[in-house]
Structure formats: C-alpha cells, structure tokens
Amino acid sequence: MKNRCGITFDGDMIASYNGNLIFVDEFEECFDRIKKVLEEFPRVKTTWFIRVDQNMEDIYGQADYVFQAHKEKIQWLRDNGHEVAWHIHPFVKQEGKWVQNTDHDQVLEEIKKFFPVAKEHGITHTVRLGWGYQTNQVMSLLSDLGCRADSSGIPRPKYPWANQFTDWSQAPKTPYHPGRDNYQQEGEGLEILEIPMTITHVPASYDNGQIIYRYINPAYHHQLFVDAVDGIQGDCVTIMHPAEICPSWDYAHELISYNAGVLRANIRHIYDRFEFVTLKELSREYKTGKEIRE
Numbered sequence: 001m002k003n004r005c006g007i008t009f010d011g012d013m014i015a016s017y018n019g020n021l022i023f024v025d026e027f028e029e030c031f032d033r034i035k036k037v038l039e040e041f042p043r044v045k046t047t048w049f050i051r052v053d054q055n056m057e058d059i060y061g062q063a064d065y066v067f068q069a070h071k072e073k074i075q076w077l078r079d080n081g082h083e084v085a086w087h088i089h090p091f092v093k094q095e096g097k098w099v100q101n102t103d104h105d106q107v108l109e110e111i112k113k114f115f116p117v118a119k120e121h122g123i124t125h126t127v128r129l130g131w132g133y134q135t136n137q138v139m140s141l142l143s144d145l146g147c148r149a150d151s152s153g154i155p156r157p158k159y160p161w162a163n164q165f166t167d168w169s170q171a172p173k174t175p176y177h178p179g180r181d182n183y184q185q186e187g188e189g190l191e192i193l194e195i196p197m198t199i200t201h202v203p204a205s206y207d208n209g210q211i212i213y214r215y216i217n218p219a220y221h222h223q224l225f226v227d228a229v230d231g232i233q234g235d236c237v238t239i240m241h242p243a244e245i246c247p248s249w250d251y252a253h254e255l256i257s258y259n260a261g262v263l264r265a266n267i268r269h270i271y272d273r274f275e276f277v278t279l280k281e282l283s284r285e286y287k288t289g290k291e292i293r294e
C-alpha cells in the first residue's frame with residue numbers, strides 16, 4: 001500500500017521582492033501556472049489554504065476577497081477534487097508597517113469574527129494559522145467552533161531566529177489529537193486533528209553547517225526536493241506558496257526555484273510513489289482508525 005501525500009498550497013498573498021515582503025494577489029499572478037501543472041497529474045489532489053481575515057479586509061476591502069475576485073479558480077479546484085481550506089494570518093499595522101499581530105486576545109477575536117465568513121465559503125474543516133502560530137486557547141477555539149483539522153504545525157526545534165510565538169518543539173511529527181491543555185501533545189477533550197507539515201533536514205549554505213529542519217516544499221530546486229522527499233519513510237505533508245513558482249519575484253533564491261517547470265519535475269518525481277489526498281481526506285482516514293504509516 002502506498003504512503004499518502006498531502007500537497008498544500010499556502011496562499012499567503014505575499015511575495016518576497018528584493019528581500020522585502022510585499023502583498024500580491026497570488027491567484028492573479030500564479031494560479032494558472034499551477035493549474036497547468038495539476039492538469040498533467042490528475043491523481044494529485046491538493047489542499048489550498050485561502051486567506052479570510054482582517055488583513056485581507058484592510059487591504060482589499062473584503063475579508064473573502066479571493067473568493068470574490070477568483071470565483072472560477074476556486075470552482076475549478078472544487079470541481080477537480082481539491083480541498084479549499086481556511087488560512088488566517090493575523091496582521092496588525094505598526095508604524096505604517098504590517099507585522100504579525102501577537103496580541104493573543106486579538107488573535108482569538110479575529111478568529112471568532114471571521115469564522116462565519118469562512119464557514120459561508122465551506123472552508124472551515126481544515127485550518128492553518130500564519131507563522132505556524134498556535135496556542136492552547138487557539139486550538140481549543142478552533143475545535144469548539146467546529147474545525148476538524150489544523151495544519152499549522154512545524155514540528156522542529158525552536159530555533160533562536162524563529163518566530164518567538166511559534167513553538168512546535170514538543171509536538172509529534174505525525175498527525176495527533178491535541179489535548180485541550182497542551183496543543184503539542186496527544187490528549188483529550190478536542191475534536192480537532194493536528195496534521196503537522198513534514199519536516200526534514202534541508203541544508204542551506206547560510207546554516208553554517210548547523211542541521212536545520214525545514215518543511216518539504218515542492219517549489220524547492222529539483223535536486224534539493226528529491227533529497228528531502230526521498231528521505232521520508234511514511235506519509236508526507238508538503239507546503240508551498242503559489243508565489244514561489246512565479247519568476248516575477250526573487251528567482252535567485254538558494255532553496256526556492258521560482259519556476260513552475262521545477263514544480264512539474266518535483267511532482268513527477270513523487271507521482272508514482274504516493275497516493276495523493278487532501279487534508280480533509282487524510283483526517284477522515286485517520287479517524288476511521290487507519291494508522292498513519294511510518
């Protein structure tokens with residue numbers, strides 16, 4: 001039996017340009033390139049995290065801007081078996097700059113405020129917070145609201161340079177039901193399943209020889225992707241941002257290819273090896289007792 005692979009597209013609506021983060025409409029710029037690749041691999045079912053949050057409302061005038069502006073693209077995804085899921089990225093403007101909102105109460109309020117909008121679009125089964133942010137209260141709130149899978153988890157050591165509000169250092173590397181009193185451990189009281197991103201050693205020259213664990217990104221340069229994914233024994237959950245296959249931005253990156261042709265080669269490399277599932281499908285199989293294969 002094949003291991004399963006959940007390819008996730010993380011629609012941050014952000015790109016890196018000359019080292020700076022800028023807001024871009026990734027659906028306008030990159031969707032068609034990805035769609036062309038997906039059409040070549042009909043067995044590949046993916047999960048798209050679409051932003052519905054305060055920052056989208058502030059920038060575009062509508063929290064569900066992507067759904068309003070790109071109805072046909074969203075419909076195409078649904079018609080072809082892909083999952084459309086909820087991405088909430090709490091930003092706040094400080095001194096004229098958009099930065100992560102780290103006010104915990106405000107983050108909880110933002111989730112409550114936009115949950116009904118996300119629900120209207122049928123995307124609340126599976127959720128991911130930006131920056132891998134997660135807390136006991138956030139996990140409980142998501143579960144109590146009715147979300148059944150979270151994929152914010154990046155289970156790796158807490159690096160000094162990493163976001164101080166992101167901690168998955170104690171979390172299991174495969175899906176688990178988090179406890180109400182500890183989102184990083186299997187426990188009781190919540191309906192939600194944590195489906196962490198698959199983490200492995202991906203070397204970069206700027207790591208200065210230190211072993212740094214990173215998620216597996218199908219937009220990585222081909223050999224880097226091959227080395228990363230070939231080392232994975234069990235099921236695999238990948239993440240990429242649509243902007244990472246567009247040549248419009250930082251195409252000279254050491255890890256990221258900014259090239260849809262590389263995405264095609266990377267998917268071809270794993271096409272026969274995995275059964276491809278959405279995170280919703282993966283969570284259902286997990287619930288019915290099929291064990292995650294390691």
Ligand SMILES: [Zn+2]
Pocket residue numbers: 010011012087129130131
């Ligand atoms: Zn994101």
